[in-house]
Amino acid sequence: xxxxxxxxxxxxxxxxxxxxxxxxxxxxxxxxxxxxxxxxxxxxxxxxxxxxxxxxxxxxxxxxxxxxxxxxxxxxxxxxxxxxxxxxxxxxxxxxxxxxxxxxxxxxxxxxxxxxxxxxxxxxxxxxxxxxxxxxxxxxxxxxxxxxxxxxxxxxxxxxxxxxxxxxxxxxxxxxxxxxxxxxxxxxxxxxxxxxxxxxxxxxxxxxxxxxxxxxxxxxxxxxxxxxxxxxxxxxxxxxxxxxxxxxxxxxxxxxxxxxxxxxxxxxxxxxxxxxxxxxxxxxxxxxxxxxxxxxxxxxxxxxxxxxxxxxxxxxxxxxxxxxxxxxxxxxxxxxxxxxxxxxxxxxxxxxxxxxxxxxxxx
Amino acid sequence: xxxxxxxxxxxxxxxxxxxxxxxxxxxxxxxxxxxxxxxxxxxxxxxxxxxxxxxxxxxxxxxxxxxxxxxxxxxxxxxxxxxxxxxxxxxxxxxxxxxxxxxxxxxxxxxxxxxxxxxxxxxxxxxxxxxxxxxxxxxxxxxxxxxxxxxxxxxxxxxxxxxxxxxxxxxxxxxxxxxxxxxxxxxxxxxxxxxxxxxxxxxxxxxxxxxxxxxxxxxxxxxxxxxxxxxxxxxxxxxxxxxxxxxxxxxxxxxxxxxxxxxxxxxxxxxxxxxxxxxxxxxxxxxxxxxxxxxxxxxxxxxxxxxxxxxxxxxxxxxxxxxxxxxxxxxxxxxxxxxxxxxxxxxxxxxxxxxxxxxxxxx
Numbered sequence: 069x070x071x072x073x074x075x076x077x078x079x080x081x082x083x084x085x086x087x088x089x090x091x092x093x094x095x096x097x098x099x100x101x102x103x104x105x106x107x108x109x110x111x112x113x114x115x116x117x118x119x120x121x122x123x124x125x126x127x128x129x130x131x132x133x134x135x136x137x138x139x140x141x142x143x144x145x146x147x148x149x150x151x152x153x154x155x156x157x158x159x160x161x162x163x164x165x166x167x168x169x170x171x172x173x174x175x176x177x178x179x180x181x182x183x184x185x186x187x188x189x190x191x192x193x194x195x196x197x198x199x200x201x202x203x204x205x206x207x208x209x210x211x212x213x214x215x216x217x218x219x220x221x222x223x224x225x226x227x228x229x230x231x232x233x234x235x236x237x238x239x240x241x242x243x244x245x246x247x248x249x250x251x252x253x254x255x256x257x258x259x260x261x262x263x264x265x266x267x268x269x270x271x272x273x274x275x276x277x278x279x280x281x282x283x284x285x286x287x288x289x290x291x292x293x294x295x296x297x298x299x300x301x302x303x304x305x306x307x308x309x310x311x312x313x314x315x316x317x318x319x320x321x322x323x324x325x326x327x328x329x330x331x332x333x334x335x336x337x338x339x340x341x342x343x344x345x346x347x348x349x350x351x352x353x354x355x356x357x358x359x360x361x362x363x364x365x366x367x368x369x370x371x372x373x374x375x376x377x378x379x380x381x382x383x384x385x386x387x388x389x390x391x392x393x394x395x396x397x398x399x400x401x402x403x404x405x406x407x408x409x410x411x412x413x414x415x416x417x418x419x420x421x422x423x424x425x426x427x428x429x430x431x
Numbered sequence: 432x433x434x435x436x437x438x439x440x441x442x443x444x445x446x447x448x449x450x451x452x453x454x455x456x457x458x459x460x461x462x463x464x465x466x467x468x469x470x471x472x473x474x475x476x477x478x479x480x481x482x483x484x485x486x487x488x489x490x491x492x493x494x495x496x497x498x499x500x501x502x503x504x505x506x507x508x509x510x511x512x513x514x515x516x517x518x519x520x521x522x523x524x525x526x527x528x529x530x531x532x533x534x535x536x537x538x539x540x541x542x543x544x545x546x547x548x549x550x551x552x553x554x555x556x557x558x559x560x561x562x563x564x565x566x567x568x569x570x571x572x573x574x575x576x577x578x579x580x581x582x583x584x585x586x587x588x589x590x591x592x593x594x595x596x597x598x599x600x601x602x603x604x605x606x607x608x609x610x611x612x613x614x615x616x617x618x619x620x621x622x623x624x625x626x627x628x629x630x631x632x633x634x635x636x637x638x639x640x641x642x643x644x645x646x647x648x649x650x651x652x653x654x655x656x657x658x659x660x661x662x663x664x665x666x667x668x669x670x671x672x673x674x675x676x677x678x679x680x681x682x683x684x685x686x687x688x689x690x691x692x693x694x695x696x697x698x699x700x701x702x703x704x705x706x707x708x709x710x711x712x713x714x715x716x717x718x719x720x721x722x723x724x725x726x727x728x729x730x731x732x733x734x735x736x737x738x739x740x741x742x743x744x745x746x747x748x749x750x751x752x753x754x755x756x757x758x759x760x761x762x763x764x765x766x767x768x769x770x771x772x773x774x775x776x777x778x779x780x781x782x783x784x785x786x787x788x789x790x791x792x793x794x
Contacts (some may be wrong), residue, residue, distance in 0.1 A: 075761065078772045078785075096459055099482045102757075102772025102785060119462050121484045359719060359769050359790060373761040376769070381744055394465075398438065398736040406722050406739070409441045409465025422441075422465060427722060 074270075076142055076371035078102030081122065083141030083163070085155075087114025089410040089420060090147035090347050095119045097363035103371065108137050115411045116147075128155050138162035145321060145370050149175045149345050150222060166270075166320040166370040171345035174317065178220045178251045185340055188316050190309055192340045193328070198250040204238050207252040214255040217241045219248040227287075231255065256339055258328035262296045265351035266310035267322045267365045270372040274314060275365075276307040277358065277378045280350050280386075282326070288418060292350040292386040293428075294357065298329055302336055313343060322366035324348025349420070353386040354378070356406045356425035383428035394421035404429070437633075439505055439734035441465030444485070446504030446526070448518075450477025452773040452783060453510035453710050458482045460726035466734065469504050471497075478774045479510075491518050501525035508684065508733050512538045512708050513585060529633075529683040529733040534708035537680065541583045541614045548703055551679050553672055555703045556691070561613040567601050570615040577618040580604045582611040590650075594618065619702055621691035625659045628714035629673035630685045630728045633735040637677060638728075639670040640721065640741045643713050643749075645689070651781060655713040655749040656791075657720065661692055661699070668701055676706060685729035687711025712783070716749040717741070719769045719788035746791035757784035767792070 082098045084091045087109030095105035095116055106122035107114065117123050122140070126133030129152055138144065143164045149172060156169045174184045178195075185192045196207035198217065208215055213235065219228035228248070230241035242250070261284070266276040281296035282289055296303065310325045317323075324344040331337045351362035360368070360376025368375055389397065392415055397407045401424070409422035445461045447454045450472030458468035458479055469485035470477065480486050485503070489496030492515055501507065506527045512535060519532045537547045541558075548555045559570035561580065571578060576598065582591035591611070593604035605613070624647070629639040644659035645652055659666065673688045680686075689704040714725035723731070723739025731738055752760065755778055760770045764787070772785035 078757070078760065079774060079776060092462070096462055096482075099455070099459055099774065100771050102774040104481055104774065117484065118467055119459075119482055121480065121486070123484070356722060359767055368761070371761075374764055377767045379767075394441070397441065398731070398734075401737055404722060404740050404742075408463050411442060411462065411465040411467065413442060 074372055076103075076373075080104070080142040080371070081106050081140065082367065082370070083108065083137055083144040084116065084147060085109075085128070085144065085151055086147035087111060087116035087123075088147055089115055089412075092116035092119055092410060093363045093408075094145070094147060094347065094366060097361070098367045100364065101367055101371070101373070103367065106137065106141050108134075113413065118411050128152055131158060134158060135162065143370050145366070147346055164370075167323070167345045168318070168320065171317050171319055171323070175343050175345045176221055178218060179249070181343060182251070184316070185313075188312065190312065190340055191338060193256045194254040196252045198242075198252050201239060201242055204242055204250075204252060205235075208232065208235060208238060211252060211254040216253045216255055217245060218251050218253060219245055220251050221248065256328045256330055256341075258330050258339075259336075260296075260298070260329050261326060261341065262298065262306060262329055262338075263292070263324055263326045263348065263350040264306045264310040265322060265324050265348050265354065265362050266307070266314050267362075267369050267375055267378070268314040268319045269369050269375045270320050271374070273375050274311045275375045275378045276310050277351060277354055277362065278380050279303050279306045279327075280353060282350050285390075286418070288390060288420070289349045289388055291388070292353050294353050294380060294384050299336060302329065302338060305338055309338065309340065313340075317345075319345070321345070321369045322347050322351070322362050324351060326350070349388065349423075350386075352408065352423050353384045353425055354380075355408065356386075356427065357382045357384040383430075384425055385428060386423055386425050388420055389422040389424065391415055391417045391419055391421065397422065397424065402426070437735055439466075439736075443467070443505040443734070444469050444503065445730065445733070446471065446500055446507040447479065447510060448472075448491070448507065448514055449510035450474060450479035450486075451510055452478055452775075455479035455482055455773060456726045456771075457508070457510060457710065457729060460724070461730045463727065464730055464734070464736070466730065469500065471500050476776065481774050491515055494521060497521060498525065506733050508729070510709055527733075530686070530708045531681070531683065534680050534682055534686070538706050538708045539584060541581060542612070544706060545614070547679075551675065553675065553703055554701060556619045557617040559615045561605075561615050564602060564605055567605055567613075567615060568598075571595065571598060571601060574615060574617040579616045579618055580608060581614050581616060582608055583614050584611065619691045619693055619704075621693050621702075622699070623659075623661075623692050624689060624704065625661060625669060625692055626655070626687055626689045626711065626713040627669045627673040628685060628687050628711050628717065628725050629670070629677050630725075630732050630738055630741070631677040631682045632732045632738045633683050634737070636738050637674045638738045638741045639673050640714060640717055640725065641743050642666050642669045642690075643716060645713050648753075649781070651753060651783070652712045652751055654751070655716050657716050657743060657747050665692065665699055665701060672701065672703065676703075680708075682708070684708070684732045685710050685714070685725050687714060689713070712751070713749075715771065715786050716747045716788055717743075718771065719749075719790065720745045720747040746793075747788055748791060749786055749788050751783055752785040752787065754778055754780045754782055754784065760785065760787065765789070
């Protein structure tokens with residue numbers, strides 16, 4: 069580094085695009101470091117609006133509102149990867165945008181993400197771009213069945229994808245997902261899914277939290293358990309890949325990397341499934357088991373502060389509270405559990421309402 | 432208990448009297464449990480106003496503003512013990528006030544506090560009420576020199592007290608502190624000061640955090656270290672006394688008890704120095720070393736939730752950042768430290784600006 073990066077002083081204002089639970093938890097972490105937060109979100113009922121007096125209620129493409137927002141803050145970050153490219157570019161001209169536009173471009177588009185991983189020799193599932201039925205049939209020929217057809221953009225929690233188990237399903241899947249640009253991915257018969265939450269500071273320092281083992285239900289994260297129950301060599305490999313990704317992206321902030329553990333007992337390996345340029349649901353366990361949690365780590369990074377200590381002091385399981393499950397708090401809380409509720413006023417099926425971290429004691 | 436206490440649902444609003452750092456940290460803890468916070472404080476620059484959009488800026492005796500505040504919240508708590516009695520009584524008629532008026536009455540007045548402790552056979556330093564020079568001279572005759580003359584109300588951080596080392600100082604000390612009601616306390620040659628932060632739930636459950644060893648500088652808390660370095664029997668005794676106090680007060684919430692450790696190696700004992708019916712500076716270490724910290728514990732208690740687990744998972748020292756010391760963050764942060772800054776805009780000598788918890792590793 070040619071010069072020492074600017075350190076944002078306590079008291080400065082962090083601008084956060086997105087007012088969901090991640091934005092809320094970022095604002096809470098920012099407050100613990102003495103920062104103010106200004107939340108930008110089109111939804112006037114955003115849960116993050118409850119934890120700061122500074123807000124902008126406007127669309128993500130409202131350039132006048134974005135300009136006022138930029139003028140009111142000292143650095144801009146975001147809680148979701150689908151920030152429009154024009155919005156990101158405009159904000160980045162006015163204030164530091166961290167993580168930067170490169171991370172957004174790569175993670176917004178599955179093809180760009182896979183191209184990036186491939187260019188860095190980072191293992192991921194084989195894939196083919198699909199512009200029509202000819203591509204899809206050729207891809208199925210090369211990758212085999214089953215395979216997964218996905219939109220390249222805006223997919224999450226199982227939305228925007230179709231599993232193809234027999235060749236006859238190709239046309240219907242195509243019809244269901246087009247006209248969006250698509251990508252065909254080989255179906256990976258994985259042992260488990262794990263993830264690593266990694267941070268890179270403005271000074272280039274890189275620190276990773278321990279890998280978590282993630283279990284999904286109905287395509288939504290159900291639990292993250294740490295330690296992940298994989299071989300130490302795989303744990304180290306996951307951390308190294310996550311670090312390589314943030315270094316390659318010249319990244320500042322916290323990033324989540326999801327992996328498939330493949331190959332079974334004989335020859336275990338890792339494939340990157342997805343990267344998310346933000347704090348990550350599978351990193352919520354860090355609140356209970358680390359001195360610095362992922363939210364504080366992100367704020368430290370984007371403020372130019374030294375990264376905190378990511379070491380884990382306990383075994384832990386994080387359980388998401390989906391929909392009406394939130395009503396089990398507080399009555400079903402047991403002794404060594406730490407609830408975190410998002411203050412969402414309306415309970416809806418499939419909606420993330422909170423999570424509970426529970427310390428796992430050795431018998 | 433004749434009936435199950437009402438549980439405040441997540442999403443309800445906690446009303447907090449006082450907008451300093453303790454109110455701010457209570458509001459942050461409330462947010463993690465999905466509660467809203469409404470801060471009531473006369474100072475428009477209160478740091479707690481930065482962590483919620485709900486505020487009332489008004490004097491503590493503004494009955495109209497207090498009524499509106501009560502109407503906007505579901506439970507009322509406070510960050511300081513000097514809530515005027517009429518204010519507390521009025522609020523308590525409109526909404527649950529937790530902790531209740533009894534705890535305020537006892538802790539606002541040193542004579543009431545000492546009378547309460549004495550009535551419960553809880554050891555404290557000998558004392559005499561002082562209404563004039565005759566009382567003072569008689570008190571000095573009984574308690575001996577040195578002794579400490581204190582105002583019965585509104586003393587903190589060394590303000591409102593004089594140490595008397597020779598009999599000739601009596602008249603001047605009296606002149607300096609009158610016309611306030613006064614109390615003369617025997618000077619206790621203590622080994623160290625410790626404190627226990629204890630909680631009592633609405634269901635009557637009582638849980639104490641480990642004792643901390645407190646070191647003051649210029650009459651302001653400098654460090655709290657845990658473990659406190661006292662004999663296990665004394666640790667247990669401190670916890671038992673703290674629990675006895677919250678039970679005797681029919682208390683709901685977190686309370687801090689300061690003790691003097693007296694008597695040396697031969698016959699160690701404890702004297703209660705002071706109780707504070709609120710979260711306590713000497714309990715900030717719980718943020719780094721406990722699954723449930725003192726702020727969450729207080730919110731759980733006043734919301735009728737089950738108390739969290741107060742067990743400590745690490746040795747820790749909390750250091751206050753006074754005045755310009757706050758500027759050592761972030762540059763002087765070392766690896767295993769957790770800063771908490773209060774977002775106060777103006778640095779003043781003697782002002783509590785933040786604190787840093789540092790994990791103590793075994794060599």
